[in-house]
Amino acid sequence: MTGRDVITLLELVAERLRDHQDELTALDNQVGDGDHGVTMVQGWSAILAAVQPLRNQPPSEVLRTAGQAFLNAVGATVGPLYATAFLRTAGAVDGKLSLGADDAGHAFEAWVEGLHARGKADVGEKTMMDVWIPAWEAFRAQRSEDLQTKLDAAVEAGWEGFQRTEAMAARKGRASRLAERSMGVADPGALSAYVILAAVGDWFKTRPGGMVLT
Amino acid sequence: MKKLLNNPERAIEEMTEGILAAHRDVLRRSARHPRALVRAERADGKAAVIIGGGSGHEPAFLGYVGSGLADGVALGNFFASPPPDPIVAAARDSETGAGILLVYGNYSGDVMNFEMAAELLATEGIPVESLVIADDVGSAIYEERSSRRGIAGEVLAYKILGAAADQGYALSPLVGLGRQAMENCRSIGVAWTPCTLPTTGVESFALAEGEMELGIGVHGEPGVQRIAMGSADQIAEITLTTVLDDFPIAPRRVALLINGLGSTSLMELYVYLRAVMARLEKYRIEVGWVRVGELITSQEMGGCSLTMLDVDDNLLDLLRAPCYGLGWRQGC
Numbered sequence: 001m002t003g004r005d006v007i008t009l010l011e012l013v014a015e016r017l018r019d020h021q022d023e024l025t026a027l028d029n030q031v032g033d034g035d036h037g038v039t040m041v042q043g044w045s046a047i048l049a050a051v052q053p054l055r056n057q058p059p060s061e062v063l064r065t066a067g068q069a070f071l072n073a074v075g076a077t078v079g080p081l082y083a084t085a086f087l088r089t090a091g092a093v094d095g096k097l098s099l100g101a102d103d104a105g106h107a108f109e110a111w112v113e114g115l116h117a118r119g120k121a122d123v124g125e126k127t128m129m130d131v132w133i134p135a136w137e138a139f140r141a142q143r144s145e146d147l148q149t150k151l152d153a154a155v156e157a158g159w160e161g162f163q164r165t166e167a168m169a170a171r172k173g174r175a176s177r178l179a180e181r182s183m184g185v186a187d188p189g190a191l192s193a194y195v196i197l198a199a200v201g202d203w204f205k206t207r208p209g210g211m212v213l214t
Numbered sequence: 215m216k217k218l219l220n221n222p223e224r225a226i227e228e229m230t231e232g233i234l235a236a237h238r239d240v241l242r243r244s245a246r247h248p249r250a251l252v253r254a255e256r257a258d259g260k261a262a263v264i265i266g267g268g269s270g271h272e273p274a275f276l277g278y279v280g281s282g283l284a285d286g287v288a289l290g291n292f293f294a295s296p297p298p299d300p301i302v303a304a305a306r307d308s309e310t311g312a313g314i315l316l317v318y319g320n321y322s323g324d325v326m327n328f329e330m331a332a333e334l335l336a337t338e339g340i341p342v343e344s345l346v347i348a349d350d351v352g353s354a355i356y357e358e359r360s361s362r363r364g365i366a367g368e369v370l371a372y373k374i375l376g377a378a379a380d381q382g383y384a385l386s387p388l389v390g391l392g393r394q395a396m397e398n399c400r401s402i403g404v405a406w407t408p409c410t411l412p413t414t415g416v417e418s419f420a421l422a423e424g425e426m427e428l429g430i431g432v433h434g435e436p437g438v439q440r441i442a443m444g445s446a447d448q449i450a451e452i453t454l455t456t457v458l459d460d461f462p463i464a465p466r467r468v469a470l471l472i473n474g475l476g477s478t479s480l481m482e483l484y485v486y487l488r489a490v491m492a493r494l495e496k497y498r499i500e501v502g503w504v505r506v507g508e509l510i511t512s513q514e515m516g517g518c519s520l521t522m523l524d525v526d527d528n529l530l531d532l533l534r535a536p537c538y539g540l541g542w543r544q545g546c
Binding site: 031 | 322414418433436
């Protein structure tokens with residue numbers, strides 16, 4: 001998987017986020033200020049613009065640039081979170097010209113650790129971490145060495161995690177009185193996390209040779 | 215959606231250009247970042263107060279940069295925290311050796327972006343302190359007050375800290391002053407019609423006819439409860455009670471800020487103020503300072519907020535000190 005491959009993966013994520021923009025807005029209108037869909041689409045568009053010239057660069061360079069571009073385009077809450085995830089992931093595969101299946105595990109772990117370190121949220125707090133943490137745990141727990149099998153498990157666990165946010169009361173950054181009212185509405189940040197995760201899973205499906213060293 | 219705009223995606227830039235055209239005596243754009251605005255004339259030898267937040271709350275936050283107010287501001291997207299870069303740019307443009315105080319509302323996005331900015335400034339050897347404003351009693355109970363959102367109380371913080379910094383408070387006493395003042399600051403919002411974000415075109419909430427939301431946030435976030443729309447007297451009663459009940463000891467003298475959220479007429483705000491003041495008189499709480507207007511808005515939201523600050527003579531002097539920003543000018 002080269003820098004060029006990482007760019008096509010980011011392009012697929014951007015496309016999927018655009019497809020889900022209205023759904024994200026509708027959810028965020030019920031529990032937040034309604035801008036989550038716009039923010040994610042805007043941030044990912046900035047990523048695509050910034051990484052285009054980097055087709056011949058190593059994946060770490062593409063990821064680092066993506067993180068900076070996302071942060072500077074959106075700020076907000078998701079900006080620092082995904083920027084930190086991108087930067088940590090870049091660090092995990094630093095300088096390698098091409099990534100193999102082993103690197104995917106390190107990259108995924110660094111991604112989730114970055115989100116956790118910046119946002120300090122855990123499972124059960126009605127955030128994106130309700131998708132990312134179970135997804136990473138399912139990925140890691142898979143006995144199969146096959147990357148696609150591991151990714152499928154991660155995407156399935158992420159979907160279940162997203163669905164569980166509907167019954168949760170928001171706890172991160174909000175207090176109990178407001179939290180009760182957030183019950184019954186799934187978390188928009190968890191949905192965008194799932195959209196990203198599912199896009200990654202699908203990208204590997206369409207590129208069976210994607211992880212082969214080239 | 216009917217709004218006086220061109221392309222909503224360009225609205226923040228076009229607004230900034232309009233503001234700079236009209237107010238070049240007050241503001242200039244930082245050469246370091248297009249979303250960082252600083253005082254037209256840098257004030258030397260004083261601690262610099264840097265503020266910021268999402269756009270769409272005008273005159274917040276850029277209206278509170280100027281003499282006697284903050285030194286620089288970072289503009290975010292609609293209702294979204296600015297990233298670290300414009301915060302750092304505004305700070306570096308304003309810093310003259312006496313350090314930086316970052317002042318912002320308690321939202322997870324603002325906290326993360328301003329913390330990242332503070333880390334970046336600290337690595338350059340610039341002394342940095344932060345003050346996070348959490349005045350909205352509608353967003354968390356008293357025991358969890360550190361998790362409250364920042365609403366109109368933020369504006370009082372900018373005024374007090376801006377005046378104090380201009381009067382020569384060094385960084386450390388300045389943070390102390392702000393912290394102590396804000397511990398005695400409480401706000402509550404109420405809204406009856408929603409706002410629409412230009413970029414989404416979707417109304418922020420739906421209320422039935424005759425219903426209002428108590429404890430609304432400045433982004434249309436849900437509050438404490440939905441109740442029947444009341445008269446100005448009834449709304450004054452419930453908002454004032456909510457705020458007063460939150461003070462561990464009832465204040466004897468207060469500063470009042472009645473803030474319109476965007477489409478509430480001045481007539482309504484003054485009718486409401488009258489009702490609030492009549493009740494305070496009944497409780498024998500002196501009103502030492504009062505301001506009515508649109509100081510931090512939510513686009514065209516219909517509603518208002520009440521902010522009460524327990525004041526001493528020093529805070530009153532700082533509130534009354536001259537200042538010259540586009541959102542607040544007095545005495546000059």
